[in-house]
Amino acid sequence: MNLRLLVQAIATFLTNAHLKGFITGKIYDGSLKRACVPTLNCYSCPGALFSCPVGAAQVILSSGGTGENAGATGEAAAAVPLREKVWNVLTGTPLFVIGLMTAVGALFGRATCGWLCPFGLLQDLLHRLPFPKFRAPRALRLGKYLFLVVLVVLMPLFWVDSSGFSEPAYCKYVCPAGTLQGGLLLPALNPDLRRLLGHLFAWKLALLALFLLAMPFIARPFCSWACPIGAFLAPFNRISLLRLTLDADRCVRCGACRQVCVAGLDPVDGLDAPDCVRCLACAQACPLHLIKVEAPFLPAPTSAPAPTESAGAGAPPSR
Amino acid sequence: MEPTPLPVVIRPTAGSRLAWGLFVLGLALMGLGIWFGETARILDKATQVCLQCIGIG
Numbered sequence: 001m002n003l004r005l006l007v008q009a010i011a012t013f014l015t016n017a018h019l020k021g022f023i024t025g026k027i028y029d030g031s032l033k034r035a036c037v038p039t040l041n042c043y044s045c046p047g048a049l050f051s052c053p054v055g056a057a058q059v060i061l062s063s064g065g066t067g068e069n070a071g072a073t074g075e076a077a078a079a080v081p082l083r084e085k086v087w088n089v090l091t092g093t094p095l096f097v098i099g100l101m102t103a104v105g106a107l108f109g110r111a112t113c114g115w116l117c118p119f120g121l122l123q124d125l126l127h128r129l130p131f132p133k134f135r136a137p138r139a140l141r142l143g144k145y146l147f148l149v150v151l152v153v154l155m156p157l158f159w160v161d162s163s164g165f166s167e168p169a170y171c172k173y174v175c176p177a178g179t180l181q182g183g184l185l186l187p188a189l190n191p192d193l194r195r196l197l198g199h200l201f202a203w204k205l206a207l208l209a210l211f212l213l214a215m216p217f218i219a220r221p222f223c224s225w226a227c228p229i230g231a232f233l234a235p236f237n238r239i240s241l242l243r244l245t246l247d248a249d250r251c252v253r254c255g256a257c258r259q260v261c262v263a264g265l266d267p268v269d270g271l272d273a274p275d276c277v278r279c280l281a282c283a284q285a286c287p288l289h290l291i292k293v294e295a296p297f298l299p300a301p302t303s304a305p306a307p308t309e310s311a312g313a314g315a316p317p318s319r
Numbered sequence: 320m321e322p323t324p325l326p327v328v329i330r331p332t333a334g335s336r337l338a339w340g341l342f343v344l345g346l347a348l349m350g351l352g353i354w355f356g357e358t359a360r361i362l363d364k365a366t367q368v369c370l371q372c373i374g375i376g
Contacts, residue, residue: 027366027368028366029366030366031362033361033362033365033366034358034359034361034362035358036361042369042372043364043365043369043372044368044369044372044373048365051361051362051364051365052365055364055365055369055372056361056364056365059360059361059364060357060360060361063360066355066356066360090351090355091355091356091357094352094357095348095349095351095352095355095357096348096349096351096352096353096357096358096361097352097357097361098345098348098352099344099345099346099347099348099349099350099351099352100345100349101345102341102342102344102345102348103341103342103345103346103349104345105341105345106338106339106341106342106345107338107342167371168369168371168372171369171371171372172371172372172374172376175372178369178371178372178373178374179372179373179374182368182369182372182373183372183373183374186368186373187373193368193373193375196370196375197373197374197375198375198376200374200375200376201373201374201375202374203374204374205374236341239335239337239338239341240338241335241338241339241342243332294332295332296332
């Protein structure tokens with residue numbers, strides 16, 4: 001069995017190991033939910049043991065802080081003492097979530113997307129189905145940054161209703177992981193919730209269906225276009241401790257790495273690409289072993305496996 | 320006996336100072352978040368059914 005697939009399956013199980021929830025329809029309410037996983041995993045999944053960083057960040061941002069006058073606007077906000085304003089800014093910023101994702105990104109870049117994310121596993125599995133494969137326009141990849149800035153940060157901060165409350169806009173209007181893990185499972189197990197489903201649910205279901213339909217044809221469409229975690233971690237690929245390097249001088253551009261890339265990239269164009277999920281398939285596929293994995297926390301140097309004879313320096317480029 | 324070659328070539332490095340700095344900064348921010356009670360507020364939200372996540376509103 002593919003090692004990465006095994007790790008993904010174990011991670012998916014461990015983050016959703018509250019098995020009782022899948023029978024009773026009740027979510028886990030223990031203290032493990034203080035912590036977030038560095039992947040997209042809805043905390044309203046009946047099995048979820050930990051919190052989702054995207055949901056958690058929106059909750060903190062929409063709170064406006066924990067001071068007495070948090071969320072005050074207009075003249076009331078002007079009258080708030082400076083000390084309380086500073087406190088509200090500090091407690092209204094998701095420091096724990098930002099810190100967690102920064103630490104994870106600095107260590108691994110987007111490797112958690114490739115090795116631990118349950119929604120990534122779903123995308124990888126569906127992409128293995130024998131359908132024709134396509135590459136989507138590169139511009140769509142910018143979508144995830146828009147979702148991060150507008151729906152995860154700006155809307156919970158500024159889109160406040162008349163009673164002074166704002167909502168986790170990304171969870172409410174977009175998140176297909178939430179629809180899949182919470183939206184389908186919880187109402188299926190709870191008739192009371194089922195009666196409340198309406199237009200918003202229909203919209204989210206349609207969005208989920210769109211992504212599911214795209215997955216067999218396009219590599220990781222959700223990660224590339226709409227995942228805020230992917231958007232946050234993407235810049236870390238350039239500086240993370242876990243790195244991939246390519247001996248470009250010896251590369252014969254055979255295209256083997258491009259064929260296996262789960263993110264639909266061409267690794268020869270740059271191994272630090274923001275959408276690389278560090279699955280290492282390119283390093284395994286390179287017949288000359290020119291793609292190397294580097295990190296301070298890896299074991300002692302190993303000798304490179306002998307290059308495959310059939311793919312020597314004289315092999316013609318495929319493109 | 321011939322050792323089984325690893326599937327990929329790995330190479331330990333020192334890592335960049337920037338990455339180490341960001342890692343430490345991340346840990347510090349996590350500590351601050353815990354100190355300010357953020358994880359308790361996350362727990363409050365995450366232990367209730369999230370109607371927005373489901374698509375109820």
